[in-house]
Amino acid sequence: MISVFCRKAGQRAGWxxxxxxxxxxxxxxxxxxxxxxxxxxxxxxxxxMIERPLIRIEDGVITAVTPRAASxxxxxxxxxxxxxxxxxxxxxxxxxxxxxxxxxxxRETTAHAAIEGVANARATLEAxxxxxxxxxxxxxxDVALRDAIAAGRVPGPRMLVAVxxxxxxxxxxxxxxxxxxxxxxxPAALADxxxxxxxxxxxxxxxxxxWIKILVTGGVTSAGTDPQQADYTEEEIHAAVVAARARGxxxxxxxxxxxxxxxxxxxxxxxxxxxxxLNDEAISELKRQGTFIVPNPYTNFxxxxxxxxxxxxxxxxxxSKQIYYKKMDSLRRAVSAGIPxxxxxxxxxxxxxxxxxxxxxxxxxxMTPLAALQSATLVAARLLRQEHRLGRLKxxxxxxxxxxxxxxxxxIQVVESPLFVFKDGALVYSRSAxxxxxxxxxxxxxxxxxxxxxxxxxxxxxxxxxxAPTSPAPAIKATGQGSIHPVPASGKP
Ligand SMILES: [Zn+2]
Numbered sequence: 113m114i115s116v117f118c119r120k121a122g123q124r125a126g127w128x129x130x131x132x133x134x135x136x137x138x139x140x141x142x143x144x145x146x147x148x149x150x151x152x153x154x155x156x157x158x159x160x161m162i163e164r165p166l167i168r169i170e171d172g173v174i175t176a177v178t179p180r181a182a183s184x185x186x187x188x189x190x191x192x193x194x195x196x197x198x199x200x201x202x203x204x205x206x207x208x209x210x211x212x213x214x215x216x217x218x219r220e221t222t223a224h225a226a227i228e229g230v231a232n233a234r235a236t237l238e239a240x241x242x243x244x245x246x247x248x249x250x251x252x253x254d255v256a257l258r259d260a261i262a263a264g265r266v267p268g269p270r271m272l273v274a275v276x277x278x279x280x281x282x283x284x285x286x287x288x289x290x291x292x293x294x295x296x297x298x299p300a301a302l303a304d305x306x307x308x309x310x311x312x313x314x315x316x317x318x319x320x321x322x323w324i325k326i327l328v329t330g331g332v333t334s335a336g337t338d339p340q341q342a343d344y345t346e347e348e349i350h351a352a353v354v355a356a357r358a359r360g361x362x363x364x365x366x367x368x369x370x371x372x373x374x375x376x377x378x379x380x381x382x383x384x385x386x387x388x389x390l391n392d393e394a395i396s397e398l399k400r401q402g403t404f405i406v407p408n409p410y411t412n413f414x415x416x417x418x419x420x421x422x423x424x425x426x427x428x429x430x431x432s433k434q435i436y437y438k439k440m441d442s443l444r445r446a447v448s449a450g451i452p453x454x455x456x457x458x459x460x461x462x463x464x465x466x467x468x469x470x471x472x473x474x475x476x477x478x479m480t481p482l483a484a485l486q487s488a489t490l491v492a493a494r495l496l497r498q499e500h501r502l503g504r505l506k507x508x509x510x511x512x513x514x515x516x517x518x519x520x521x522x523x524i525q526v527v528e529s530p531l532f533v534f535k536d537g538a539l540v541y542s543r544s545a546x547x548x549x550x551x552x553x554x555x556x557x558x559x560x561x562x563x564x565x566x567x568x569x570x571x572x573x574x575x576x577x578x579x580a581p582t583s584p585a586p587a588i589k590a591t592g593q594g595s596i597h598p599v600p601a602s603g604k605p
Contacts, residue, residue, distance in 0.1 A: 244270075342375055407453065
């Protein structure tokens with residue numbers, strides 16, 4: 113049971129009203145103003161901690177961040193936690209079951225994959241990632257999920273989607289270990305030559321793509337491909353860039369090997385995914401072009417850690433062995449060369465909801481904890497051309513934030529399991545009150561406002577005391593132990 117105060121009435125709402133308030137971004141948009149306070153806030157640009165901040169969010173947008181006066185109340189007093197801007201994962205695959213076995217996707221219907229996507233979206237949001245760039249899906253299920261989240265029908269991060277990845281015949285998006293007489297659906301749009309590439313880009317854009325993903329080199333999870341080998345020519349990649357830019361969109365290039373990275377950068381892609389084998393030439397080309405890289409060492413770490421027990425096959429494990437240390441070393445070189453590194457995990461190869469675990473690997477590769485957080489906020493927002501509204505806690509930015517226990521600049525791992533997550537000013541996750549009742553989703557589109565249900569003897573008053581955490585919560589002191597301390601609108605605590 114969840115305890116949430118109805119601000120207008122100054123009373124505790126019934127459970128339906130409470131759940132709606134927790135889940136609905138629309139509640140914030142329609143309902144007006146919320147204020148949030150906590151022990152401290154990290155300014156991810158300067159690295160400064162701001163003590164006792166008060167964030168005011170109106171219609172989902174931050175309108176003020178000020179020091180909190182002792183007498184000042186707030187809608188949510190989160191206690192002894194650190195507030196951060198909502199995080200951004202620039203490389204996910206939300207649609208489908210995370211399935212390491214290559215041919216499992218053939219056994220999964222698109223309907224099933226889409227429903228899995230709903231669960232994956234929620235797991236991602238609850239990990240503090242309020243925005244994702246989803247790089248490659250099937251049958252436009254990513255478009256449907258993006259739109260359902262945006263409409264407030266299901267909880268999840270705001271999504272930018274790439275629909276079908278473009279692959280050369282025999283490339284990373286093809287089935288390469290099946291005989292030619294087996295006609296099966298490809299997980300990507302096969303496109304060879306400038307004309308086919310252009311057509312595939314335009315088809316994706318026609319059906320709702322926000323980004324274009326092109327598979328320039330072989331990959332880890334595909335049979336018979338070499339991650340170091342480039343499949344697309346610079347001319348083909350450039351055709352994708354021109355077709356995308358004509359409609360105001362950008363291209364993300366999957367590229368492990370240096371040759372593919374160099375071609376992609378020269379062709380004008382906005383980001384290179386994985387960027388596993390950087391040499392001097394690749395580094396200077398990335399710098400010259402201002403290309404972002406999005407390294408995902410956690411995927412290979414996970415494959416090596418879990419191996420066959422999680423269903424990964426020999427070639428995935430073998431290629432991960434070759435790539436993991438190279439990728440970490442390339443990341444280290446990119447960081448010292450000043451190449452913009454945006455955070456992206458490739459979640460979907462590994463399970464969703466662990467998106468924050470890669471931050472520690474970025475730190476291991478030479479980033480400061482602040483720089484690692486910037487890669488998932490400021491830099492990611494810049495890559496997405498959303499730096500005017502995402503990635504910071506300041507007026508004019510969306511009201512997305514998470515609360516973590518302790519100081520992430522001292523221990524980056526505290527970001528892996530947030531205690532609270534807000535999106536568009538609405539509380540969407542609380543460690544102490546996991547929302548499991550999907551009936552809460554139903555009233556979102558009702559024309560009439562939901563009236564709080566008065567507690568009766570039959571339905572005992574929900575207690576404001578915290579429920580037991582669903583998983584071991586990091587130790588936090590004082591009053592903020594995983595609980596929400598709502599304060600009535602009068603401002604008196
Ligand atoms: Zn991927």
